[in-house]
Amino acid sequence: MNIYKHEFKMKINSVIAWSLAVGLMIFIYLSIFSSIEIDAKLFNEMMASFPEEFLIAFGMTDIDMSTILGFFGLIFLFIQIGLAIQAANYGFSLVSVEETDLTADFLLAKPVGRTKIMTSKLLAAITGLTITNLVVWISSFVFLRMYSDGGQFETKPVLVLMLSIAIFQLFFLTVGMLISLLVKRVRSVPPYSMALVFGLYVLNAFGGMIGEDKLEILSPFKHFEPNYILKHAAYDLPLAWISVVVIVISIIGSYVLYSRKNIRSAV
């Protein structure tokens, strides 16, 4: 419990910053909906005039900008990118930070096993991500109500979309953690998390664009495509399961690797 508390305290500022950022993003995007709505017909026509590949790349095919959920499906992709970067940051730094900051000699020489250290750190990171997750829930529902026509929108599809966030975050958290243990040394976290997030994003976006859809099944951006979920009020289940399987493998792999790891010394 002491490690959990310590880890959570170390993260709290970052959690607050990310939560405010995504909350603000949702607010700003949804607040411009009302101005788009008026010219929705025009907007849809404009969208139709874009090359198909461009629309696929940005997940903008089949979007009806005249409804708030159609618009929400488009902008939620950007929220997902933000959530993914946050989760990947936490994942990559989870255990590697002790080696980068050379604090491993302090923590690991304490009377506590590696499994317990990892579990505590993982739970602290998940707590942080859950706070951000809740902020997304709250701000989504509040601002959708505020900016939709007469405060009316279908809640079920939004609910299903919101429920996907936790799995989506876990994917980036655990995959980041696994990669951090597979590479020799993580010197700086952002390059890794950017590469993972945008790599998987591009895999989905451009996979669709060039008609090569074998690779995109690896991407959680495909597994939890906001448009699909909002339109069907359901997940593309076989794809969503891929995310779950990857998470389970990453967690097991990380525990095995970390419990065998030789910790580098400071000198």
Add this chain to the structure above:
Amino acid sequence: MSIIEVNNLTKYYGKARGIVDVSFNVDEGEIFGFIGPNGAGKSTTIRLFCSLIYPSSGEAKIFGKDAIKYGPEIRQDIGYLPSEVFYYDRMKVIDLLKYSASFYKKDCTKRMHELSEIMELDLHRRIDDLSYGNKKKVGIVQGLLHEPKLLLLDEPTSGLDPLMQKKFYKLIREENERGVTVFLSSHILGVVQKMCSRVAIIKEGSIVDLQDVRTLERDNYKKIHVVADEIDEKQFDVPGVINLEKENGAVNFFYKGDINRITRAISAQDVSDVTIEEPTLEEIFMHYYE
């Protein structure tokens, strides 16, 4: 009873050598010195004790239990001070010490304040505002606050000023008098000479000698200094003499063997001054590395 028992302990980092086939025992209540130059494997050995790294082969037992298998359990009673200290920069000293204390089953508050007072540590500063020497003090307090039965000290006084070093060694002596076993790694031999009962010498990953400090001093070379107006250094060409140097009417050398033989050689000449003394551990030690 042996507090530390090391059997054929070997560690390779990939192909790079850490330590090879190291075996020794440390008895309860002793201050055991571990000396060797940088890169000889001192830190590797200590880090194996803390299961920060895992052995390639062989084993280390602490309090009679395997250091890896029972790691968390035995670490309840180990205090470890790494050679380089790094802590969570954004924390205050007091918070770090409290965090450190929270890992142990006993209440460490009283001892924590005592130690901080002895080491003159300001508890309310942030870690990243501290100088290296002050960080080292934090390391000392966090390593001792849970009153461990075994202290693993890796170059403990690097970065401390002489006054603090003195306080630190006094503290370690007091701990030792209370029955605490101390494993002290250092390349500063004067310290080991003063503090330790036994000493192991490590060179390129292997133990080259393990002796009582007194025996090491006694059964060794004497350092001889002869002053004379007209000196014939050929007179000192007897077996057992090494490192003979002549300078301004004086001769310095080391001698190991029958003391009468060398005194005769000296008395055969018209000398104005003679000094025969114990070499420092430094000088003894140099022989292992020549």
